[in-house]
Amino acid sequence: DTAVSQTPKYLVTQMGNDKSIKCEQNLGHDTMYWYKQDSKKFLKIMFSYNNKELIINETVPNRFSPKSPDKAHLNLHINSLELGDSAVYFCASSQDKGDWTQYFGPGTRLLVL
Amino acid sequence: TQLLEQSPQFLSIQEGENLTVYCNSSSVFSSLQWYRQEPGEGPVLLVTVVTGGEVKKLKRLTFQFGDARKDSSLHITAAQPGDTGLYLCAEAPGYGNKLVFGAGTILRVKS
Numbered sequence: 001d002t003a004v005s006q007t008p009k010y011l012v013t014q015m016g017n018d019k020s021i022k023c024e025q026n027l028g029h030d031t032m033y034w035y036k037q038d039s040k041k042f043l044k045i046m047f048s049y050n051n052k053e054l055i056i057n058e059t060v061p062n063r064f065s066p067k068s069p070d071k072a073h074l075n076l077h078i079n080s081l082e083l084g085d086s087a088v089y090f091c092a093s094s095q096d097k098g099d100w101t102q103y104f105g106p107g108t109r110l111l112v113l
Numbered sequence: 114t115q116l117l118e119q120s121p122q123f124l125s126i127q128e129g130e131n132l133t134v135y136c137n138s139s140s141v142f143s144s145l146q147w148y149r150q151e152p153g154e155g156p157v158l159l160v161t162v163v164t165g166g167e168v169k170k171l172k173r174l175t176f177q178f179g180d181a182r183k184d185s186s187l188h189i190t191a192a193q194p195g196d197t198g199l200y201l202c203a204e205a206p207g208y209g210n211k212l213v214f215g216a217g218t219i220l221r222v223k224s
């Protein structure tokens with residue numbers, strides 16, 4: 001069984017569109033994260049939720065809005081997509097916000113044309 | 114925000130060779146993690162080191178944390194094509210704070 005899953009794996013879209021990426025974890029973890037990995041492989045955190053509560057919100061354009069319907073799911077909605085949003089987006093989870101053992105999903109490769 | 118520097122940026126070697134990659138900081142690490150990311154996949158945690166001078170081994174991989182906790186190294190013995198990937202170090206700061214990743218070392222092991 002996949003521990004952290006993301007859909008879709010690939011996403012190609014036009015500038016200006018709105019898109020969502022979904023993430024689910026079946027590990028029973030309390031904390032989930034969204035990371036962005038740019039073309040140079042640099043991995044940076046965007047958001048973190050603990051038991052559906054936002055606990056980390058980095059300097060991210062407000063076009064990005066995370067939503068956690070329950071602690072097993074953390075979705076990322078992006079409005080008005082821009083060329084610079086092209087990247088790989090990873091979801092991750094950990095037992096709780098103090099546990100540094102993070103489990104990453106396989107990533108969503110977003111290409112904005 | 115602490116800046117983590119990884120070197121080399123890219124390493125291409127033949128199967129059977131040994132290699133070492135490094136992670137350095139100007140500040141003291143709280144604790145340090147090493148991840149491996151295979152092409153097309155997410156990062157996978159290899160090890161967490163906490164104590165200065167600590168050495169951990171994972172099969173052919175040896176992780177060392179500097180005495181002053183400002184640097185760390187990952188040594189791979191007899192590299193295999195399956196070791197190919199992106200090796201990332203990350204600092205795990207205080208409770209509830211975010212992981213900060215280095216830029217990574219891309220390793221390619223040719224058979």
